[in-house]
Amino acid sequence: MVTVADTELDGRCPTGDIASRWEQRKRDLKLVAPHNKRKSTIIVVGTGLAGGSAAASLAEMGYNVLSFCIQDSPRRAHSIAAQGGINAAKNYPNDGDSVWRLFYDTVKGGEWRARESNVYRLAQVSTSIIDQCAAQGVPFAREYGGSLANRSFGGAQVSRTFYCAGQTGQQLLLGAYQAMMRQVDAGRIKTFVRREMLDLVVINGVARGIVTRDLVTGKFETFAGDAVVLCTGGYGNAYYLSTNAKTCNVTANWRCYKRGAYFANPCYTQIHPTCIPVSGDHQSKLTLMSESLRNDGRVWVPKTKDDTRSPDQIPEIERDYYLERRYPSYGNLAPRDVSSRAAKERCDEGYGVGPSKKSVYLDFSEAIKRDGEDVVREKYGNLFHMYERITAENPYKVPMRIYPAIHYTMGGLWVDYHLQSSVPGLYVLGEANFSDHGANRLGASALMQGLADGYFVLPYTIGDHLATSKLPKVTTDAPEFGEALTAAKSRVQAILNVNGTQSAEHFHRALGHIMWDNVGMARNEKGLMKAIQEIRELREDFWKNVKVLGTGESFNQNLEHAGRVADFLEFSELLAYDALYRDESCGGHFREEHQTAEGECDRNDDKFCHVAAWEYQGVGNDSVLHKEQLNFEYCHLGTRSYK
Amino acid sequence: MNHSTSKTLNLTLKIWRQAGPDQSGALKTYTLTNISTDMSFLEMLDVLNEQLIANGEEPVAFDHDCREGICGTCGVMINGQAHGPESATTTCQLHMRKFNDGDTILIEPWRAKAFPVVRDLVVDRSAFDRIIQSGGYVSVNTGGAPDANAIPVPGHMQKDAMAAAACIGCGACVASCKNASAMLFVSAKVTHMANLPQGQAERSKRVLSMVATMDAEQFGNCSNTAECEAACPAGIKLSNIAQMNREYMKALLFSCE
Amino acid sequence: METGSARPKAGLIDWIGLRWFFLLLSSSIGQKFVMGVTGLLLCGFLVAHLAGNLLLFAGAKWFNDYAHKLHEQWEFLIIAETGLFILFLAHIYLAFSTSFGNAKAREEQYAVKQTKISGRVIGANTWMFASGAVVLGFVLLHLADLRLGADGINLRGFKYTDDAFGNTLMVLKNPISRAVYVIGSIVLGIHLSHGFASAFQSLGLNHPKYMPLIKIVGKVFAVVIAVGFASIALFAPEIWRGYVPVSH
Structure with missing residues (x-):
């Protein structure tokens, strides 16, 4: 029997017209004067899109930032692996997009399990993210004349996704990393690499520091600050095989949970439909193939169970294009959770293909016939190359085999509208929090959320905490x-x-x-x-x-x-x-x-x-x-x- | 036949073991049996480590993270080649089907004065961070950016910038260079920025400062041998170095920096 | 991490306004630039030198006329030879200083090292210092043979006269000298086969349109220089076997 707390949680969301909520809240937030910013120290754990952008922005504002990462360099956080793109309600293609539509799509895509106020704010600041990143020198794809290019992605009916070839996450992360390194040079950020956060220090109910272990020397260290910002990603590796990097883990979040931060909706996990299937017991991780492949690839399985014929021996009439059959208006572009479940359903029923019978075909033969191999190569060459390296199969000749894999976790530490957890002074950003995606995340929205949190939300809200809570000075001697x-x-x-x-x-x-x-x-x-x-x-x-x-x-x-x-x-x-x-x-x-x-x-x-x-x-x-x-x-x- | 046929290999491994930065190291020989050709190179090392733990020997330390070729964390010398025999491939994306039954595989860490060994196959590449720190950015604060379409970037310039920006910072260029030179890494960032309108304001200062840091970090000089280009998993071209040379001389002789 | 790394403190060198010159000779790219510029200028000298020496095939009159005309313009010669000397000196100094720096950049060597460039066997580029050293030795010998010395005796003890044609043949008639000159010419060609195109790369004079051409020109240039000089050493003494030197 679940024990339920008496009082309801207050997300501190503004009320009133949704379009002016964030403006109104920004008006009400207390500010920290420049000379006091210089005296404040903020601990930022993690250097992915959320942590990198937060550390850089806070330092630019004048705070002293201590930045920690588990990797050997801040540039290697797993945000770097995001391939497809980042959404923003710019409406450059003039196809009817707007802040409202991005907001609506995100709430609906998350199956009405996210906060309206948060999602609307996310859609609002999305446009500033693109401006900021372009100014940093992020080489977004451009039309020949020089304006930004967009593509449609992950089940959206408008083209609102900005991208850098197939390496959008890499380029955005390097932008944030470079902004961080600029502040390192200016003396406003101190970086601590190869450090693992092992505990949160809470003094009088307020987060005031962390305990880390230096992974090179094994030395334990303590750091005190005026606030702690946790940007430590998701927990997909609980499933062992996932598309997460090997060091992705739940430890920092879990230790904060044990110190009083609430963990929200941990059961919301995202299974990505287009991953390379497991090939044996030795497998250490799963590799994602960008969702953009579904723009041109057609997903199918044989119509007869346990069909062992090779795909080219199966005539068109005996193929079941089950996504097109079940979802005629979205077809192969149905959202991630829907597509993943449909693949599992077919395989569970015995229609799966491949040695383990746990995969489905993603077939480009029609696209190759229609546009020619060169066009397909131009669009997806790097992905096809990666597929061939891993499987030794040539996707230009035989259909790819794909199967769903754990990819992203929508759940995370609970935060209010200010991104503050239930422990005052502990802020949680990016995938580590539970906030904006509800029960399912749409494609190209994770990069948007991480950067929104770090560049445009936290820098405003953290000042309010520092200005209003009258924090006494603490040192690590406490x-x-x-x-x-x-x-x-x-x-x-x-x-x-x-x-x-x-x-x-x-x-x-x-x-x-x-x-x-x-x-x-x-x-x-x-x-x-x-x-x-x-x-x-x-x-x-x-x-x-x-x-x-x-x-x-x-x-x-x-x-x-x-x-x-x-x-x-x-x-x-x-x-x-x-x-x-x-x-x-x-x-x-x-x-x-x-x-x-x-x-x-x-x-x-x-x-x-x-x-x-x-x-x-x-x-x-x-x-x-x-x-x-x-x-x-x-x-x-x-x-x-x-x- | 549409599915790869999986075979198994028996291998002899010679791996550099070094307990710490100040200790001396040596090559140690191990044998592995029944390695599936479908395994990645790092999964083969995982198997070795499980075997070592079972035998009470400390596992081999090696850097790795995303295992999909983009984070730049992994990287070892395999039979004297950075990231092994396959071109445009990181160590984590190299698969055992590239090897034959009975092969002896020699595995060493990246070697350079600027990349001291931390343990076994793990090296310290923080010199790369310090190079970026000295100028590999556009000085723009959060919040003050104009609309992203306000400054057009012609498609070909964007493509050139993107090609250079694709560097993953793994260090294979340094490892494969006979001079342990970091020119390819540094030039990738210099040309990425120099090819974009956003990078113009700091164009001269950036290249002077980044090259000065590169030299101070004790990387070697460039001999134009192109080994770096061949070892680069991200396809960074040698022409970036030529452009950096040009950028540097222009900045040194004609700019006010 | 340290802040403000690699930013030099202002010193005397800034006061006299020579920071740029200091960096030209001490920074990695500056050094490569000077290496490339001096290398290309020396290539220019090679062209002139080969053109002059090919007159050996034309006969004693042609060659001696050329030599006398050249020596008459002593003002030009002093400037040219001083210039050449500085070029050589800078080129050699940088060869030593970069090689020394490069060796320091990797103290512990790999047990095995293989190229990843398909088709590469042993590249000229890996032997630039060695081939350069051989060329240097050859140049010194060549100077000792035909340029240095006093009172009609060169540094190797040969008697020489005003007959430049005869002097040259006399040196090349010696089978050991001849072999050295042929080998020197070939090693020079090897040095150039990488050096020529490499200089363009170091100077940043690369362009996707022209780079393939530069590489081809580099190889052709190396072959022409090597074959040109080697052919003189090999064939000139044979062609003019019956030549009687003019003696004083």
Whole structure:
């Protein structure tokens, strides 16, 4: 039985006309004078799009910024891997886009599980992001005459996506990184690379610092500041196999959760439909093929079960273009969650192809026939090359095989309209928070959100906290730092002390199996209960049998990994628990008990039109639920149909 | 036949092991059996590490992150070639089908004075950050930007800038150069910015400052051997270095910087 | 990370306004630029020198007329030879200083190193310092043979006269000298085969339209210079076997 808190969570959203809410709030926010900014220190953890842009902007404003990243350089955060593009309501193509339409598409795409105020603000600032990035020298694609080019992406009916070849995330991240490095040179940012945040320090209920471990020397360090900004990404690696980078983890978020930050909607996970399928037990990660491929590729499976013929031997009449069949108006461009479930449905029914029968064809033969191989090469050459490198199959000759994979997590630490978590002074940005995508994220919206948070939201809202909370000066000598430091150290030591027989990798893979099988694309009560039980058992086994060699006082990648797996083993239980609690289907969260006759999501707005934010009560104890009711005054609750 | 046939390999690995920056290192030999040709090179190292842990030996440290060829974290010398034998490919995207049964594979870290070894195959590439820090940006504060379409960028200029900006900062250029020169890396950023209208204001200052930092970091000079271009997984062209040379001399002799 | 890295403090050099000159000779790109400029100017000298020396095939009168006319213009010669000396000196100094810096940039060597350029065997580019050193040795020998010395005796002990044609043949008749001159010419060609196009790259004189042409011209130039000089050493003494030197 879920324990529900008495009071409802307040997201501090402005009221009134939605178009003027952000303006009005900006008017009301208190400012910090320049000489006081110089005296304030802000800790920014993570250097992806959210962290990089926040660190750069805060430093430009005059704050002292301490920037931490787990990689060997701020330029390597996983935002760099985003391929497709970034949305903005510029309406350059004159095709009827507007702030309103981007807002509407995002709320609908997220299946009415995001805050209207947040999403509207996101759509409003989206245009400034493009201006800012272009000014930084981000080489966005251009028309021959020099104006910006747009493409349609991820199920949008307008062309609002800006892109840099197939490397949009890379270019935007390098823009933010370079802005950061400029501030490093100016002495306003101090960077700390190869550092892992292991705890949050809370003093008198306010976030005032962090504990980190230097991954090269193994040294534990503490840092004090006036606010902590967490930009540490999503938790997709709870599934072991995902499109996330290997170091993506939930540790920083989880430690903040344990210090009182609520975790919201962890069950909202996004499965991306166009990934290269798993090829064997050795696989360490899954590779995404940009969604843009679906603009020209046609998805199909054979019409007969267990068809072992090679694709060129299957005549047109015996092919089932199931997306075009089920969703005639969107066809192969149906949103990610819809396409992913449709692929799973076909494979579960026995129509899948490939050695494992767990993939579907993405066929370019028609596009090649229509436009010629050169045109297809021009558009997708780098993706085809990557596919061939990984699979040794030539996609110009045989259809690609694809299968869905865990890609993005919409859930995250709960934040209010100011991006402040339930711990005052702790701000959470980007994928690490739960805010703007509801139950499903649309393509090209993650880059938009990360940069909106860092460039255009946090710089305003953090000042209000600093100006109004009259923070006393603290140093790392405060007893709270000592306590957090000891806790972090003893946890690392505890892992080293187990001295068992199985590697951390073994436990991570085992967790991934549990999660993918029971908390994956389709979930049901029985499976979720089973998963919770199995996760608990695996966690116990981990603390008895994990084997980590070497010491804590050196560069020890295995030890780092074990620590992250330990946190995933705690967090995954909450993810499954939240999925069990949310007894409805919406977006990336599909409960088999709640589907329409056609197999689509069946939402329950009466019972679940709220954010589920969980409060920590100790490992193994059920978390307390805080509800934040979601009201839709502008974008009325409706059915998400792509037929 | 539409599916690749997977085979297995037995391999001998010779890997550089070095406990820390100040310790001396040596090549150590390991054997691996039944490695699937569908594995990536790093997955093969994962298998080795699992085997080492089972045997009570500390696993081999190597840098890696995205494993899809874009973050620039991975990179080792494989049989004396940066990122291994395949062109335009990072170590993480190299697959074992490029090797034969019975092969001996020699794996060493990037070697350069400016890239000290941290442990085993991991090196410290922070010199690259310091080079960018000294000028690899446009000085524009958040908030003050004009409409993105206010300054047109002709398509061909954008394409040139994009081609240079594609650098992933992995360091293969330095590793493969007989002089451990960072010219390809630095020139990619210099030309990316020099080819865009947004980069004009700081054009001279940027190249002078970035080259000065590059020299101070003790990278070697360029001998125009083009080994960097051949090793680059991101397809950065040697012509960027020529453009940087031109930019530098113009700035040195004719600008006010 | 440090702030404000690699920004030099203002000093005397800025006061006298020579920072640019200092950087020209000390920065990596400045050095390559000077290397390239001096290299190309020396290429110009090679063209003039080869053109003059090819007169050896035309006969004693042609060659001696040319030599006498050249030597009559002593003002020009002093300037030209001083210029050449400075070019050589700068080129050689930079060869040493960059090679020394380059060696320092990688202290621990790879156990194995292979090229990733398909089709490359041993590139001329990897041997620039070595080929340059051989050319330097050859040039010094050549000067000792035909330029330096006093009182009618060159530095290698040969007696020489006003008959430049005869002097040259006398040197080339010696089989060891002849072999050295042929080898020197070929190594010079190897040096040029990379150096010529490379200089354009170092000077930033590259262009997608013209680069292929520059590379071809570079190779052709190297072959012409090498074959030109080597052919003189090989064939001139044979053609003029019966020549009787003019003695005083």
